[in-house]
Amino acid sequence: xxxxxxxxxxxxxxxxxxxxxxxxxxxxxxxxxxxxxxxxxxxxxxxxxxxxxxxxxxxxxxxxxxxxxxxxxxxxxxxxxxxxxxxxxxxxxxxxxxxxxxxxxxxxxxxxxxxxxxxxxxxxxxxxxxxxxxxxxxxxxxxxxxxxxxxxxxxxxxxxxxxxxxxxxxxxxxxxxxxxxxxxxxxxxxxxxxxxxxxxxxxxxxxxxxxxxxxxxxxxxxxxxxxxxxxxxxxxxxxxxxxxxxxxxxxxxxxxxxxxxxxxxxxxxxxxxxxxxxxx
Amino acid sequence: xxxxxxxxxxxxxxxxxxxxxxxxxxxxxxxxxxxxxxxxxxxxxxxxxxxxxxxxxxxxxxxxxxxxxxxxxxxxxxxxxxxxxxxxxxxxxxxxxxxxxxxxxxxxxxxxxxxxxxxxxxxxxxxxxxxxxxxxxxxxxxxxxxxxxxxxxxxxxxxxxxxxxxxxxxxxxxxxxxxxxxxxxxxxxxxxxxxxxxxxxxxxxxxxxxxxxxxxxxxxxxxxxxxxxxxxxxxxxxxxxxxxxxxxxxx
Numbered sequence: 001x002x003x004x005x006x007x008x009x010x011x012x013x014x015x016x017x018x019x020x021x022x023x024x025x026x027x028x029x030x031x032x033x034x035x036x037x038x039x040x041x042x043x044x045x046x047x048x049x050x051x052x053x054x055x056x057x058x059x060x061x062x063x064x065x066x067x068x069x070x071x072x073x074x075x076x077x078x079x080x081x082x083x084x085x086x087x088x089x090x091x092x093x094x095x096x097x098x099x100x101x102x103x104x105x106x107x108x109x110x111x112x113x114x115x116x117x118x119x120x121x122x123x124x125x126x127x128x129x130x131x132x133x134x135x136x137x138x139x140x141x142x143x144x145x146x147x148x149x150x151x152x153x154x155x156x157x158x159x160x161x162x163x164x165x166x167x168x169x170x171x172x173x174x175x176x177x178x179x180x181x182x183x184x185x186x187x188x189x190x191x192x193x194x195x196x197x198x199x200x201x202x203x204x205x206x207x208x209x210x211x212x213x214x215x216x217x218x219x220x221x222x223x224x225x226x227x228x229x230x231x232x233x234x235x236x237x238x239x240x241x242x243x244x245x246x247x248x249x250x251x252x253x254x255x256x257x258x259x260x261x262x263x264x265x266x267x268x269x270x271x272x273x274x275x276x277x278x279x280x
Numbered sequence: 281x282x283x284x285x286x287x288x289x290x291x292x293x294x295x296x297x298x299x300x301x302x303x304x305x306x307x308x309x310x311x312x313x314x315x316x317x318x319x320x321x322x323x324x325x326x327x328x329x330x331x332x333x334x335x336x337x338x339x340x341x342x343x344x345x346x347x348x349x350x351x352x353x354x355x356x357x358x359x360x361x362x363x364x365x366x367x368x369x370x371x372x373x374x375x376x377x378x379x380x381x382x383x384x385x386x387x388x389x390x391x392x393x394x395x396x397x398x399x400x401x402x403x404x405x406x407x408x409x410x411x412x413x414x415x416x417x418x419x420x421x422x423x424x425x426x427x428x429x430x431x432x433x434x435x436x437x438x439x440x441x442x443x444x445x446x447x448x449x450x451x452x453x454x455x456x457x458x459x460x461x462x463x464x465x466x467x468x469x470x471x472x473x474x475x476x477x478x479x480x481x482x483x484x485x486x487x488x489x490x491x492x493x494x495x496x497x498x499x500x501x502x503x504x505x506x507x508x509x510x511x512x513x514x515x516x517x518x519x520x521x522x523x524x525x526x527x528x529x530x531x
Contacts, residue, residue, distance in 0.1 A: 178432055180380070192371040
């Protein structure tokens with residue numbers, strides 16, 4: 001196996017250099033965004049000081065920063081609880097989405113019945129249903145997992161269904177003339193064709209998952225960033241609310257970047273540069 | 281001698297449009313073992329459809345398909361089918377792409393890969409085993425696709441205008457190269473093309489198919505000596521065939 005285990009970047013010596021160049025370009029591309037953000041924060045800080053806005057109403061960025069670092073350990077503990085709900089919900093959504101997408105791909109009848117239901121399910125305001133889940137499933141982790149999975153299910157399922165629809169019929173025919181079995185067809189054609197669609201769905205789903213978990217905790221939970229937010233709000237510690245918001249943003253960004261990394265790892269053919277070999 | 285492939289009274293109708301459109305009308309055709317037969321005809325004459333029927337991907341409305349004397353109508357039999365696009369999977373390296381038919385036949389991965397590695401030099405691809413298709417040139421991709429087709433290890437190759445997407449110079453090279461490969465592996469070939477020169481240059485026999493609905497209007501044996509080189513295109517016999525095929529197209 002080892003002899004063939006080339007990931008494809010091997011024969012392309014320029015790839016390393018290009019990688020470095022791309023990273024530099026990425027930093028340069030993000031520079032304006034970072035500058036703008038910094039400018040806004042500076043204006044905010046100045047406004048709070050000049051107009052002497054009460055910190056309960058709108059804390060200055062410096063106060064928020066202080067609150068973030070003072071409560072860092074608590075925030076980390078609460079973030080772990082939220083992350084558990086988000087992760088478990090995401091996993092459940094993924095399982096459900098894959099099962100349904102494969103079923104819909106196999107049977108047009110199932111698709112005709114289920115697909116409209118899927119869309120309708122998305123028009124139901126899940127956050128409004130959340131209190132009901134609390135009644136049904138209790139204050140524990142499970143009610144949060146249900147909320148998260150309902151929120152994340154849709155982007156995953158829709159993208160998977162679409163990805164399976166886009167599998168090249170000519171390629172399927174080609175495999176039939178080789179008399180390839182269903183497992184080989186899945187492994188060599190369907191799965192790789194679906195991956196880009198799957199990852200666009202997953203990118204949306206992971207960001208939804210943290211928000212879903214926080215809202216679930218808001219409505220009722222024993223731990224989590226949502227609980228921390230609510231407690232801080234009731235104690236008029238507005239800076240802590242903002243600190244929790246920062247934690248939510250960081251957590252979502254982290255999951256998003258992790259998904260991008262996963263996509264990069266899962267699809268090595270996308271990063272193999274074009275070599276533009278001439279005819280020999 | 282039993283023909284490798286026998287198409288008997290094939291009729292097919294295209295039904296996706298508003299009215300049913302007859303594409304092939306009671307067409308019969310055979311390919312003898314080791315024979316190179318070209319199917320020549322105007323576009324829209326149902327050549328690709330016929331090839332798909334021969335590969336068992338489409339069930340004909342009427343008629344039967346025999347492979348080695350066994351009826352296989354409407355069932356995908358193990359044939360080396362190569363469509364117009366190379367259909368190399370972009371997520372697989374050249375090695376992995378070419379090994380697919382072997383894996384489909386149940387050959388263990390390790391053995392399949394070494395088999396492909398042995399074949400790569402024949403196809404001039406030995407340096408590119410670990411390249412992805414989008415890193416290869418058009419001619420190389422076509423050669424890789426043909427390697428994959430040959431590795432189906434069926435005695436029959438069904439090639440649907442495999443060189444149509446290439447530039448003229450590359451196409452010429454690929455023709456010579458296909459002939460060399462064919463002489464080496466001695467498979468039966470049914471080759472779809474709409475180039476008269478290409479058909480004469482490559483084939484033992486050229487079947488001219490009419491415009492829709494497709495019927496064989498001329499079955500012309502080509503007795504030019506082999507191995508053939510490009511000088512042969514200037515021989516009087518070559519030009520005679522060319523005129524004859526042209527004339528049948530005009531009718």
